Amino acid sequence: MQKNGFHSRVTRCARGVLSGAVLAIAALPLIAQAADSLPSWTDGASKARIVSFVEGVTDPTSQAYVPPAERIAVFDNDGTLWSEQPMYFQLAFILDRVKALAPQHPEWQTREPFKSVLAGDMAGVAATGEHGLLELMAATHAGMTSEEFAGTVSNWLETARHPRFKRPYTDLTYAPMQELLAYLRANGFKTFIVSGGGVEFVRVFSERVYGVPPEQVVGSSIRTKYEVRDGKPTIVRLPELEFIDDKAGKPVGIHRYIGRRPILAFGNSDGDFEMLEYTTSGAGPRLGVLVHHDDGEREYAYDRKSSVGRLDRGLDEAAKRGWLVVSMKADWRRVYADSAR
C-alpha cells in the first residue's frame, strides 16, 4: 500500500510536471509491480483500469483516496470466482445428494422431482419448476444441524469431480480472480462474497479456497432455529426459504450483512446487475466489473442466451454505465491455477 501510494504520487507528479519521456521512465516500476500482483492478467486495458482504480483509492494524496474501512469489495461467486457450467456446482451437489439418499427414500423412485433426478433426466427436473427445486432443496439442505450440513458439503467437495475437467470443483476457481482477491486485501480492501448460492454452502470452502472468512460471505439462506439437541446447543436448518440473494436481493443482502455501500463490485451475469448498479452509484471513486465468458476453449462461452449465468442487459448497458467488461479470452493469461489452460 505504501509502495503503491508512493509510485502513484510519483506518477501523478510526473504527469503534471515532467516531459513524456521522463514520465515513461518514472512509470516503469509501477507497471512491473502490478504485473507481479496479477501475473495471470494480460497487460491490457482491463488490468490497467483495475490497477489504476486500486492505486487511486489507496493513495493518501489522491482525490480518489478512500480510507481502508470503506474499501469494501464484493464478488459474485458462480461464474465470477469459479465456473458455473454445465450447471451451478451447488446443483451438482443437490443431484449427488439425492442419489446418495435415495436408498433411504424408496418413494423417490416414483415421485417427482426425485424420479427425474434418479433417472438422470434433467429436462424432467427442469419441468418440475421452482416447486421441484424447493423440494430438492428441502430434501438435501434441511432437517440437519448446520454442522452436519457443513460436513456433508465438505465431504462432497473432496470426492466430487467436474464432468468435463475431471478435477475437484474447488480447483475450478479462476486464478486471475484469486490473484485479484489477494491484491485487494494487500491494499487494505475487505473482500466479500455475495452469492446467489447458499450462504452455508459457500462458507464451507470460502476461507480455505478464497481466503474469505465465513463472516464475509453473503448468500441465499433457508430459515434456521436454535435448539438444544441431546444437551448440545445447535443450529437446525429448516425447509423454508428465508432470503434469495440474487438480482435486487443482492443490494439488500449487502446492506443487511455489510451495512455499507461497496466501492468495487465484480459479477458476471444479469443476476449481478443491481449489485453493480448499487455499488457504482455512490459518491467517490467506484468500479463495477463484469467477467465475460467468451472462452469456449479454456472454459465456456455463453452470455445472452444461456440459462445459467445469462448476461444480456449487463452487456447492453456496461459501456453507458462505465462498467468494465473483462474478456476471459483476451484479458486472462490462464483461467485456472495449476494448469496450462
Added chain:
Amino acid sequence: MQKNGFHSRVTRCARGVLSGAVLAIAALPLIAQAADSLPSWTDGASKARIVSFVEGVTDPTSQAYVPPAERIAVFDNDGTLWSEQPMYFQLAFILDRVKALAPQHPEWQTREPFKSVLAGDMAGVAATGEHGLLELMAATHAGMTSEEFAGTVSNWLETARHPRFKRPYTDLTYAPMQELLAYLRANGFKTFIVSGGGVEFVRVFSERVYGVPPEQVVGSSIRTKYEVRDGKPTIVRLPELEFIDDKAGKPVGIHRYIGRRPILAFGNSDGDFEMLEYTTSGAGPRLGVLVHHDDGEREYAYDRKSSVGRLDRGLDEAAKRGWLVVSMKADWRRVYADSAR
C-alpha cells in the same frame, strides 16, 4: 500478542519448575501488563479470569491456543456496552421522533399509541403492548431510505441527552468494556456486537464509538427493498419486522451473520442467555460473561425484577455453567469514560 504469549509461557514454566518465591517475581510483568490494558478493571478474580482466558488462546504453545480466525468475540449492546436505563436508548429515540414528527400527524393527538407518547404517559404506551410498539417502530423507523434513517439517528445522538446524566447517550458507554474491546482486538480477536436493538440504529455509531465496523454488527431488523429512487439506487426501509435478535434469536443471528460459533460472549440479561449457552458449549476454551448491574450509585442497580434488562435465570445458572458474573460495583474502577464516577 507476542508479548502475552511470552509472559504466559514464562508463567507456565515457572509454575511447573520454580519455587513459589521465584514464581511471584516472574509473574510481576504479567500483572503489570494486564493492568495497562484494562486500567478501569479492579485487580480481582474477574479481571484475572478474562486476562487468563485471552493469554491462553493467544499462546501458540498452550493447549488452549485458538488461531486468530476463530477468535470471535460477541457483545450484547444495551446494558453490556452502554447503559439501558431508565429505558432502552433506542426507545428514547422513538419517543423523541414521535414528538418531532407529530406536527405532520395531527391524527396522533387522538390515536394510540401516539397519544400516550405525546402526553408523556409511559404506562399508556406500555398498555398498547407489542402492537403499539410495532406501530411506533413503523412510524419512526420505516418509509425512508437507509441513508435518511442513519442521518436522523446521527442527528439525534448529537442533540439528545440522557435524563439523569445529562450527557449524550454515546458518552454512556462503559469504560471497562471499551478497554476490553481494544484489548481483545490487540490480541487478534474480531469483536462483534449482537444486539436486540435495531441493526441500522447501532451501526450509525458502532464504528466511531466502539471501533466495531458496520459489518460486525448483528441486530434486529426490519425488511428492506432495493429501489432506484429519482435515478438513485437506494435501500428503502419497510414497516415490517424481519428478525428479532434476542434470546434464541441471538445464536440464529450469530450463525446467519458470522457463520461460526464465537469463543467469547458478553451479555447482561436473560436475553443473552442462549448466546452465552451457544458460545460456551463448543469444543476448546470458551468464556461466557454476564455484567451484573449492582451499582445504583454510579449507574443503576437491577436484575431479577427489572422490566428492562432482566437478569434472573442467568444469575441462577451462571455458576453451574461456568459463566463469569462481573460486578459493576466491585470489578469496575469507573463506569464511564471521562468521568470520576
